[in-house]
Amino acid sequence: MSSPGGWLRGVIKEVPSGDTLIIMGQVKGGPPPEKRITLSSLVAPKLGRRDGSSRDEPFAWQSREFLRKKTIGQPCVFRIDYKVEGIAREFGSVFIGQSNPPENVAFSVVAAGWAKVRGGHQQSPFIEELDRLQEQAIENQVGMHTKDPEMLTASVRDLPCAENGQGLDAMELLSTMGKGKPLPAIVEQVLNGTTLRVLLLPSFHTSTVMVCGLQSPSMGRRDPGNPEAEPTPEPFAREAKHFAECRILNREVRVVLEGVDKYNNLFGTVKFVVNDEPVDFGEQIVAVGLAKVVDWSLAMMTTGATRLREGERAAKQARAAIWHDYVPPPTANTKVAGEYKGKVLEVISGDMVVVKDPNGTEHKISLASIRAPRMGRRDDKPEPYAVEAKDFVRRNIIGREVHVKMEYDRKIGAPAGKPGAEEQKDAAQQIMHFGSITFQDAGQDGQIKTKNIAEMLVERGLAVTQSHRGDDERSVYYDSGREPRQEVEEGRAGEPRQGAPSPLQRRQHRRRPEEREAVPALLPAGGPAGGGCGLCAQRPQVQAPHSEGGSADRVLAQRRQDAEPSPRGEPGPWERPRRRGALRAGGVCVRPREPHAARRGGSD
Template sequence: AASHAMVKAVLSADTIIVMGQPVGGPPPERQITLAGIMGPRLGRRDGSTKDEPFAWPAREFVRQKVVGKAVTFELEETAAAMNKSFGSVMVGGENLAHAIVEAGWAKAKPPMGNNASRVADAEVLQRLEGEAQAAGRGMWNTKPGAAAESVRTIIGQNQFDAKEVLDATRGVPQALIVEQFRDGSTVRGFMTPSNRWITVFLSGVTCPGFKRAEAQGEPDVAEPFAHEARYFVESRLLNRDVHVLLEGVDKFNNFYGTIQHPAGNISAELLKVGLAKVVDWSAKFSKDPELLYKSERVAKERRLRIWKDYVAPVRSAAAAASSEFPGKVVEVISGDFLVIKDFAVPPVEHRIALSSVRAPKLGRRDEKDEPYAYEAREFLRSRLIGRKVTVGIDYIRPLPNSTSETERVFASVLEGHNNVAVALIANGLATAMKHRGDDQDRSLYYDDILQAEAAAARDKKGVHSEVTPPPRHVNDLSQSSAQAQAKQMFTMLQRAGRHQGVVQHVVNGARFKVLIPRQSVIVSFALSGIRCPTTGRRDGEPGESYGEEAYLFTRDKCLQHDVEIEITGQDRIGTMIGKLWLHKRDHAVTLLTEGYARMSGRDASSELEEAELQAQAKRLRTWENYDAELDAMRAAEAVAEIEIASASGEEEVTVVEMVDPILFYVQAASAPKQLDYVGGRLAEMSKAPQASFRPKVGDIVAAKFSQDGEWYRARVDDRKGDEYRVMFVDYGNSDKCASADLLPLGSNVPSLASCPAQATEYKLAHIKLPRDEDLLYEASGMIQDVLGANGGKVRAKVEYRERSGRHHVTMIDPSSGESLSAVLLRNGLAKLERRKQDVEGLKDEQEKAKRAHLNIWRYGDAADSDDEDKFFAQDVAKAKAAKK
C-alpha cells in the first residue's frame, strides 16, 4: 500500500530520506533507495574520497526536484541490517526513478526475480536510459572533459584558514547548501561555488545538544528538547539553498554566523519557541543582537520548552527601590567600578560597582598593578566612555569603615543589550564572585557571568592564562618634580606632529593631563589661543565666573576620551601648549562657541575668531553682559594706540598681487635684489636629491609654481590629503601643490628661511567696500586700470599697522597724484568707515558721490547703522568666504 511522506533530504541520485507527520515530537524517518536504478556515488564530505563522474549534478537534480515536497512511496523490500528500504516514489504524479533515468542521471538495473511488474518497470527504465544515452543527457554527455568537470574538488575543514575566509567574505552573504545539523544551532554544509565544507555555529544562539554515550556503540544521549530543536531546523532548512553571513571564527576553524532565508531568521525563531538560549559572548558577532534578546524574552515570558520552569530573578528590597535608570559613562575608575551620570534635571553622578564581578586591582602611587588591571580598565574605557548605558541596581551594601562613602551600589550595566560584566569576564579580564547558595545579593545575569567565565577559563584568556602581561612603565611628566624632563622632551614631542592621546585628568576648562601611549608619557597640556575662567581653589579662594561650568563641560566631553593633540609650545613650568581635537573637532573652538572661553595670546586663528563671534552674538555665558558698541569703541581706541606714522613718509612700492580693490601685496624697491639672491639659492637647492617631505600648516617651504615650473618660497596654509594650498610669501599669490612639489628650507640654506618675505600686505586705510558683486567688479577694474598705467608702481604712506602685521596705507597714483581711496569714494564704489568720517579730503569725495547718487548711493544713503554689515565688509576676502 502507498504511504505519504515529506522528503527531508536527498543523499544521492538514487537515495532519499522521507519523514512522516510529527505526533508529540519529531516524526519517524525512513531512508529509501529507488528500486531499479543506480546513480553515481558521491565522495566523502571531508574530501578524503572523490565523487564519481556526474555524481554531484545528479544529486543536485534530485535535490532541487523533491526536497521539502510531499511524495507517496511503496516499499518493495527492506534490508534491516543495512537500515535501508527499496521502493518506488511518486512526486506530483510522476515516477521519480523514471524522471531521473530519463534526465540521464542514473542507470537502469536488471530486474531481480520474475515479478511481472518489476520486469515491466525494468523495460521502461532501460528504454528511458537508451533515449537519454542517445541524446547525450546527464551522465551520458560525450563532450570532451565533461566527466572530469563534473567531479568536485571538495575543500575539507582542515584544508583552509577560516580567519582568511572570514576576512575575505566579511559582510557579504555566502551561498550555502545545508547538508547536516549536528544540533539545532550547529549547521554543516557546502559553500558554493567553492565547495568548502564548513561548520557554522549560529551567532548568539545555543540549542540543547547531544552528548556521547559512555558505552561504545550506544546512541548519543540527548539533552531535553535536543531532538525537537534539531527537527525544527531540519524540517525548514536541511538540503535547502540558503545564504550564510559569516560573522566570527573560533580557534577550531569553526564559523559563527547567521543563516539568511526569505522565510525569516532561524535563530530568532528557535528562541521564540523556547528551543534555544542567547549566548552573550557570541551574540556580539550578530548583526542584530537585540532581535535575539527580544525573541528569547518571548519564550521566557510564556515559559516555553526549555523555559518551562523559568522564574524571573528579583532584586534585593533596597535595590528594588532604586530600580533602573539610563545614563552616560563619564569615568572608568577600574575594571569593575564606573561613574555614571543620569539624565535627570539636574543630572546626578553615581558611583557604580559591577555586580558579582571582581577585576584585578590597580596599584596606588607606590604599588604595582595586579596583572591585567590596566587591560580591564582600558577594555571598559575604550568601549563605554561617553556612551549611553542602562543601569539596573541589583543590591546595595553598607561600607562601615569608609570615610567617603556610607554604602556601595552594585548594578548590572548594559550597553544596548550587551552586559558589560559578561563581556569583561568573557575576555578573561575579571572573575566572577563566588556567592553562597543562600546569598541573593547577586547579579541578575549571574548565570551568564558564570558561563562566560567557564569559556574564558577553557580558552585560557587573560587572568586564566599562563602568560603575565609585561609591566607598564609610564613616565609622568605632569608632576612638578619632572619639569626639567618635560622641557627636555618638548622638542621631540613637538617635531612628531599630531599624537594620539587619552585625557587622564581635567584641571580646568582648557588644561589637562594627557597620556601619549606611543611615547609612554603623561604630559600637562593647555589649549593655545584661548583662556578659560579659573575654578575655585582648595584653600577656599573663589574662582572666576563660569570657571566651574567650563571645567564640568570639558570634563564631561573629554575625560578619558581618545583625543589628538599637537604640541606647538611650552610654558616656563613645562606645560605643553597646543591644539586638542576631540572627534576631529578643535576643542578650543568648541569652548569658544559655547562661551566658556575667550581668545588669548597670538595664536588666534580665523576659526577661533569666528567661534568667539558666535558666542558674543548669542551673549553666551562669559559674554552674557557683552556690549557690541562698547567693544567696538574700545577696539578703535586700541587701533589708535598702535597707529604709527611712516618713518620715511611716502615710499614707492610695486603692487604684485591684488586680492580685492583695497587689499594688495606689494614689494619694496629693494625687493628685486633680494629676489635674485633667493631665486638663485632655490634653484641650486632644488637640484639636490631630497627625501619625501610632508610639511605642517604654517611652515615656510620651497614650492614649485604650477604656471612656470619655477621654485619660490611659500607658506603652507592648508592641506587635504596629498594636496597643499600655499601662499608665495614674496609675491602674495596662492597655488595648490602636491607634496612632490614642496621642499624644506633646511639648515643647509639658513638664509632662505631667515630672509624676510618680500611681499607685504597693504590695505587702503579708512574705507570699506560694498558686498555687491557687480560693484566690486567695477571697483576692481578701476583700480586695475590705475595700476596697469603705472606698471603696478604707486606711492604709499603707512597710516597705521595692525598687530597681525597688516599695513593700513594711503596709496597715491604717481601719474595724477590722487589717492586710490579718493577714486573709489568719488565713484560711489567705497564708503568711509564710520569712525573715520572726518578724514580730510576723503569725506568731500564721498559727498560728491552721494549728491550724484552714484552706485552705492543710487537709492540715497547706502545703509543705516543697524544694517551696515549687510552692505559693507571690512575684508572682502573674508566676506566672500562667509558667503560661500
C-alpha cells in the same frame, strides 16, 4: 503519515543521492517517523566517501544536486511499490507539487538524464513512461548522456583526501578568508541542534561547524565498553536536532566564520534563506528554547551576540523547552525598562554621570556593564587613568542632549564591619541605576552618527567590560563591546600596566586648542600670565564646552546666582572646591585660597 489507498504523505527531509529520498511524516508532539525511499526502477551514480577514500562515479554530484534542489523541504505524496529484503530497501513512487496531476519525481530525474532505468522482475508501475523518457534523454544528449568533452571531464569532483594531507586546516581557512566573512556551504548532517557537518564550496572540504555562541542538548555518546548500546540523548536533544534538520539539512547556507577551536572545528553564524530573505539560524533555535547561550564561544562573535541573549531571555520568560522548569536565581540586579532624552549636567567619574530628564528631575546614571578607573575619595589617589576617563566623558557629553536607555538596578548593601550593620542593612541599602547613554555626533565624514559613550571608553582603553554571571542583567550593547575590549587587551591601548602611574593627572595639560586661548582671557588681571592657576584671585565663571555656563563637570550657572556669600566673607558653597587641587572648566585650577601674607611670609 498514512493516507487512504496506500498513499502516504510527508515532507522530503534529506536527499542522500540522485535516486534516494528520506521522507518524514507530520510532526505530532515530537520528531516524526521517517522512511528512506529509493525511486522505483532507477539507478543513479554513487557519491564518493566524505573522507576522500573513494571517488565519485561520473555525474554522481550533479545527479544528487538536481534531485536535492528540486525536492528538499517539499511536501509530497508517495507509495511503496516493492521491497528488497536482501538489502533492506524500500522502493517507491514519489509525487510533489500542487499541480493536477502532481509531478512524478522519477520522471523529472530520467528526463533530465541524471539516472538510468534498470530492468528486473520487480518494476515501477510507470516503467513504460520511464523507458520512453530515457530514450528521449539519450537522443537529446542531456545529463549523464552528454558527449561534451568538458562536461565529461568535470563530471567527477576532485575530493580532498585527508589521508594524503589534503584535509581542511580550519585555522588556515579562517586566516585566508578573514573573520566575519561568509562562506557558502551545504549542510550534510545535523549532529545535534547546534553542531553541523557541512560541505564547504567550492573546495568540497567537509568540516564540523559549531553555531557560535550557542549550545544545544547533546545526543549522547556511545559507551566504549558497550559499543552496540544506543547512546542516551539529553532532554530535548531530539527536538533540537529535528528543529535544525527541518530548516537547514541539505540546504545551502552561508557560514560567517568567527573562530576555530583546538579540535579544528569551525565556529560561525549560520544563515539560510527564507522567502529570499537571510535568516539567522542561531536566533531561531535559541528563541524556542532549544539552545542556550555560552560565553566561551559568544566571545568570538563580531555581531549578533546581543540578539542571541535577547532570544534566550525571552525563552526563559516563556519557560520554553529546556527552560520549562527555569526559576530566576536570586540576584542583586533587577531588569528595568524605560528610555528618555535628557541633558548631562555632571560627570562624576568615567562611568557615572548626572542626567536631567525633560521633567527637570536629575538622575545619577552609571554606565551599564563597564567599569572605569575610580576617582578616589578624600585622601585616596585616583586610579591610573581615572582623570583621563572622566575628562574624556566630559569633553564628549557634558551639556549635551543624550538618549538614556535604562538597563538594570543594583542594590548596594551597607559596609561590612560597622556596628549594627546587620540590623540596619535594609535601611542602609542603596540602589544604583545602570543604563546605556548614546548621543548624536558628526563623524569624520561629516555625517551625523549615533555614538555610545561606553563603547567609546572601551575602545580607547579607558574602561573595561565587566564580567557578568549567566543570569545577570546586562547592557543590550554588552557583546558589541567585547571585541573592542579584546583589541585593547592585545594592544594595551590606553590601559596602563599593573602598578604604572598615570602619565597625566592634571586636566589643564590636556586642554583643547580652543580652550588654551580662552583661559588666559578669563584670568584676573593680577593672576599669573600664560594660563597658570589663579591662586589668589576670585574664581572666574568659565564657559564650559557644550554647557550653558559654570564648570565642565556641572552646569551650575543658576545655582551660583542663587547662592549667597558666607557671612564671614568666605567662599560660597558653590565656590569652595571639593578638594585641594580640584580642576574646573577651561583648565583653570582652583585651590583653597590663602592670604597673600601666608604665601609670601609677610603680613596681609
